[in-house]
Amino acid sequence: MMTNRQYEILERLPTVMEHNALWKSVGWGEVDPEMTECSIAGSVHGVVAVCGEEVIGMGRTVGDGSMYFYIQDVAVLPEHQHKGVGQLIVERLLADIEKRRISGGIAFVGLFAATGKEVFYERFGFKDHSPDMTGMFAVLK
DSSP states (O other), X not given: OEEETXXXXXXXXXXXXXXHHXXXXXXOOOOOHHHHHHHHHTOSEEEEEEETTXXXXXXXXXXXXXXXXXXXXXXXXXGGTTSSHHHHHHHHHHHHHHHHSOTTSOOEEEOOOOTTOHHHHHTTTOOOOTTTSOOOOOOOO
């Protein structure tokens, strides 16, 4: 458990209800609860940020748990943003990745930053690797 002022970071995955409420609060739209449940179940690790009794942030990692990791769903309620909560979430996720990666081996950690949030992730060592590498994805509907 990690604290910062009135915030606590708990080592657990968000519930479906918590995930979907945070997802919606940051403007990512609606997500199907069944899909959320399956997605959360496939997580490598997760944390939630709480203020009092309320979950006000989350983050999780997915991947193979040893070499490839993807930071997913870092979200903080808008009224709690810019108070260090996101930083605590990402630091906790990266610390867990450090523990899980094979000793002496590398860990490839990817993420997609929301528009305007690139600078936030750069402080943790994330950077745009183009033109040598290009992040690509497909959305299947």
